[in-house]
Amino acid sequence: MPPARGNQTAPARILFRDRDLRNRCVLPTAHAPGGRAVPDGRTEPVTDRPEFVFPATVSLTGQGLRLRQWTEADVPELPGLFDDGEVAHWTPLASPFGPDDAREYVTRANERAADGTRIQLAITTDGSWPLGEVGAFGVHTGPPGVSIELGYVVGRAHRGHRLAVRALTLLTEYAHEELGAYRTVLNIERDNAASNGVARSAGYQLTRDQPLTREHRGRLAELRIWQRLAA
Numbered sequence: 001m002p003p004a005r006g007n008q009t010a011p012a013r014i015l016f017r018d019r020d021l022r023n024r025c026v027l028p029t030a031h032a033p034g035g036r037a038v039p040d041g042r043t044e045p046v047t048d049r050p051e052f053v054f055p056a057t058v059s060l061t062g063q064g065l066r067l068r069q070w071t072e073a074d075v076p077e078l079p080g081l082f083d084d085g086e087v088a089h090w091t092p093l094a095s096p097f098g099p100d101d102a103r104e105y106v107t108r109a110n111e112r113a114a115d116g117t118r119i120q121l122a123i124t125t126d127g128s129w130p131l132g133e134v135g136a137f138g139v140h141t142g143p144p145g146v147s148i149e150l151g152y153v154v155g156r157a158h159r160g161h162r163l164a165v166r167a168l169t170l171l172t173e174y175a176h177e178e179l180g181a182y183r184t185v186l187n188i189e190r191d192n193a194a195s196n197g198v199a200r201s202a203g204y205q206l207t208r209d210q211p212l213t214r215e216h217r218g219r220l221a222e223l224r225i226w227q228r229l230a231a
């Protein structure tokens, strides 16, 4: 079992690499103005925007959980969490997900944390044993503010204990209260009953926004957009 980590506090404000855009409406300015083309010819919001920087180290406690950064000590546990048919069906994670994938996953998660493009947190109860992941995977900046896309996976052996809804609630509140997001969003397929249940239970509402379309393992996946607005 990996050792418990010390508690670290994330900066309590949103950071931008080049300038502080918080509380200002900004139009998309990144490498693909207006959005990125998706397979059906429409566009989707630009994610991982270079000027938006997440805090490099985030650790959140609440809801009976501790959400913490991934570490090398977690590598042997990752296949047990992610090498799963439902994870393969509903998420872009590697399938099969073996030891090499696990090593690469932790390395990339740490790189993305360091460069501020993502937050990826192991879901734990006490800071030690990882049970799943919750993360902030994309950002859209533009009127009326910053919108952050969140996502989650829980290992099959640990499902049904409200881990996903509790972890999502914790990260959602952090995104609203500490990162200043006016809303957080989830992109979920209609038939992913478990994920739709998590969204509902964490206070998200299905929007009328145009669904996103992504090619996923040889099929076109239509992702409906759920949102939770900051209080």
Ligand SMILES: CC(C)(COP(=O)(O)OP(=O)(O)OC[C@H]1O[C@@H](n2cnc3c(N)ncnc32)[C@H](O)[C@@H]1OP(=O)(O)O)[C@@H](O)C(=O)NCCC(=O)NCCS
Binding pocket: 086, 087, 090, 091, 151, 152, 153, 154, 155, 158, 159, 160, 161, 162, 163, 164, 165, 166, 187, 188, 189, 192, 193, 194, 195, 196, 197, 198, 201
């Ligand atoms: C989706 C997932 C993270 C749910 O994890 P979990 O910890 O078991 O979910 P929770 O226990 O927090 O459940 C939250 C709610 O969803 C409901 N729910 C969970 N699984 C469900 C299922 N298979 N069918 C219907 N509802 C379900 C629960 O009943 C609960 O509702 P309640 O609050 O009214 O009791 C997990 O099934 C998973 O990792 N799936 C594969 C990866 C995935 O789909 N990720 C999301 C991509 S958008």
